[in-house]
Amino acid sequence: AQSVTQLDSHVSVSEGTPVLLRCNYSSSYSPSLFWYVQHPNKGLQLLLKYTSAATLVKGINGFEAEFKKSETSFHLTKPSAHMSDAAEYFCVVSDLDDYKLSFGAGTTVTVRA
Amino acid sequence: GAGVSQTPSNKVTEKGKYVELRCDPISGHTALYWYRQSLGQGPEFLIYFQGTGAADDSGLPNDRFFAVRPEGSVSTLKIQRTERGDSAVYLCASSLGTAVEETQYFGPGTRLLVL
Numbered sequence A: 001a002q003s004v005t006q007l008d009s010h011v012s013v014s015e016g017t018p019v020l021l022r023c024n025y026s027s028s029y030s031p032s033l034f035w036y037v038q039h040p041n042k043g044l045q046l047l048l049k050y051t052s053a054a055t056l057v058k059g060i061n062g063f064e065a066e067f068k069k070s071e072t073s074f075h076l077t078k079p080s081a082h083m084s085d086a087a088e089y090f091c092v093v094s095d096l097d098d099y100k101l102s103f104g105a106g107t108t109v110t111v112r113a
Numbered sequence B: 001g002a003g004v005s006q007t008p009s010n011k012v013t014e015k016g017k018y019v020e021l022r023c024d025p026i027s028g029h030t031a032l033y034w035y036r037q038s039l040g041q042g043p044e045f046l047i048y049f050q051g052t053g054a055a056d057d058s059g060l061p062n063d064r065f066f067a068v069r070p071e072g073s074v075s076t077l078k079i080q081r082t083e084r085g086d087s088a089v090y091l092c093a094s095s096l097g098t099a100v101e102e103t104q105y106f107g108p109g110t111r112l113l114v115l
Helices: none
Strands: A003-006 A009-014 A020-023 A024-025 A031-038 A044-052 A057-060 A063-066 A071-076 A089-094 A106-112 B005-007 B010-013 B019-023 B032-036 B046-050 B051-058 B065-068 B075-079 B088-095 B108-113
Touching: A003 A089, A009 A020, A020 A089, A020 A106, A024 A089, A031 A063, A031 A071, A044 A057, A044 A063, A044 A071, A063 B019, A071 A089, B005 B088, B010 B019, B019 B108, B032 B075, B046 B065, B046 B088, B075 B088
Parallel strands: A009 A106, B010 B108
Antiparallel strands: A003 A024, A020 A071, A024 A071, A031 A044, A031 A089, A057 A063, A063 A071, A089 A106, B005 B019, B019 B075, B032 B046, B032 B088, B046 B051, B065 B075, B088 B108
């Protein structure tokens, strides 16, 4: 069975500074990994996904994540935070060819002006 | 184009009552999923439809929960004899197919409060 652990429940950054959201996963097989973002009163939106291709994955809005099998990690980064990045971020795993998504508990990002 | 829509956006009910939550997937998406998100947690899988049939209902917590998709499009999640522990946000998602390359697109959710 697959699972993810998001290491930070809350991250606060200043506008214009880097953002790092940490995620470790556990999977029995070759995993697929995703990051979703949830803005208040909006649906979950896919930021990026890793499905056994390039280990450095670029997503929307300047986010990227690196799959590190040796560390079982899939951390999300952005070089410069924007006020609009304030939201809840979920790291998600599924086993290869499995439609079920297993979500982490989420990381709340606040951006200070 | 139109995304996944869910109605109602909020539902308040009393313990013991019956509720129905509706999901309109993106047109042409054959796969539909229901997830439940409790306060402070990530969404948890409930059930998956491929077309009209429930291909996997292993996430439904008990037999008070039931979901249908009679024409392979709109789906309804039904909860009988609601309990306070059922309070959560119920999310619906749809995708073109079930391959992992197919992105699941989520609706805004229905926030259910059982008093």
